[in-house]
Amino acid sequence: MKVPFLFLTNGGGVPESQRALELSELLGVNIMPSQLLADVTFASFLLFLRSQIVQGHSLFRNLLGRYQDELIVATGKGEPALVMSEYGFNKVLSIDEYVSYFKDIDPVSQYKNWTTMSRSDRSSTLTKLASVCDVYTEKVKAAFIVSDPVDWGRDIQVLCDILRTGDPSGQENGVQPALYFAADDLEYQAAFPDKRLGVGAFKIALESIFNRVHHTPLECVIYGKPEPIAFKNAEATLNQIHCDMNHESLDSHLNRNQSKNYFSALYMVGDNPSVDIKGARQAGDPWISVLTRTGMFHGKGNHQEYPADLVVDTVEDAVDFILEKEFSSGQSGCSSG
Template identity: 60%
Template structure:
């Protein structure tokens, strides 16, 4: 199915924008008490943080979305293609870094949609790879038989022919020993699916082992033409990390794996990718924002006595990557409004040529200021 972005009149992207005026009927209300008919989705890397350092006035910007008593006044969430840790842990980390109370329900990561595959693979053996703790992520979603790719590989001697040359390690070598008895009998139990939960750390090993698993139908050594399903949490080619210049993302790993697999296999690699700019991700975000409005925000809209059932007038996507954040908002269509910051992947003076945003700003603080003025809202702090 092809999705088309609805036509949205372009707001000037120049720095010297005309002031925004409110209609007389839309009198500003302190602390957002007029009700929330808009919501905000923030990208994280390159918008809110660079590495673990807040950027663009993000802590100040987020505090403006809370009331005087610390209650959430504007429904917002973080919509990121990143991940590698459970949403509960990411919410705690963000709360500490940004000095606001962030709930796990406000964190939507690239791998969050993997929950929807639980019914299909809940009791099947699966492998998961990526930075952080990919096996823990999948286990917390409810999958009962999960091995990290590192654990899986440790049960096969010499599966990585260059492992002895790898001097780097994430833990002391004395602690990095293969289990004497595998958790699961990987020599006879078939891997039913593979998940790339976050950016892989050891590309060489992961490409080799994934090719082994996928070419053998999930059982190493078996002559089976069936390829187990392969899922990627996102498909970003590049993203903004702590380093000043763009870094290769999960999409680059997918390209490398696909190239090797297709040149060494009779069949082409089959896979499913999630994350932005997939319109599904934006539709899911809209549902979560509606739930946040109903459960957390002051004075949520009522429609025939049903809290929060009134559709949003506008949903703002604030991101730094035109091909991911802006493209995704455009494909999702109404009521999404895209705002592009110059603090991450995008650094242009003017708007992006291929995926022009509805608004271009210098920072997330400027973006929030624009939104609150446009919605005729006075912030509490």
């Protein structure tokens, strides 16, 4: 029995191909790396990654038509500028790189005992963009929060500057450049026993401060779970993975079945009720939510605010249930948070 599956995660900061390699080595199975395709199932103008790794920032690629050759800034842990560059954006700077152009833009940098960017990295950045733009005069057209920022204080200060109007000095007022968040998780479970503040907490901090120091409220667009577009993209990707496994084209499947979705059931397996379960519930049929007690949730029963269709102890329990239930009823798709 072949079961199409993918990893749907708000975690990010590295390209899908790198994440696929990491999981392949960790799990001992071959996880498909990314491949760009035109989407035909929920909006003809969108693009999506045919990959078994779908991160919160994967859909940033759909904004290429708007920002491919515009100056943009990306922030977050990992390699946010590399992520955006691999999506096809030609003039992207990480916020580390952007800050390196402006002396004293971070007034407390002298008190920090860490370095986020070496001199050689800065030199490489200057060389990289010198032929295509002038960072000192060209306005930033959009800022992308790719993953959890590392230096909140600096990033909030610099984003408040450039989001005023995109001007490097931040001194004039005007139309706010676009701001995109890869996710909105308030908390997440990491190695520390208690929950840690996530990118959603950074959004609250940035929004609160921006609205106090600027004359217009901050505007932003959010991707990732539990946003409906994240689940629509996962659904489209699972359809394509299924067709690949069965050596047929998605077009031929749609023509034959007159249906946008091959699956009678799509299982969202996750441990965060406010992200994984809420998203699956909002997405509706054919999504079925499975809540595990492996991270954000440890309750004995179900979650009160966002109850799942099924609650189990582990991911293995969830997979066993799905395979047993679906073995005699045809194909299903599985998405793991």
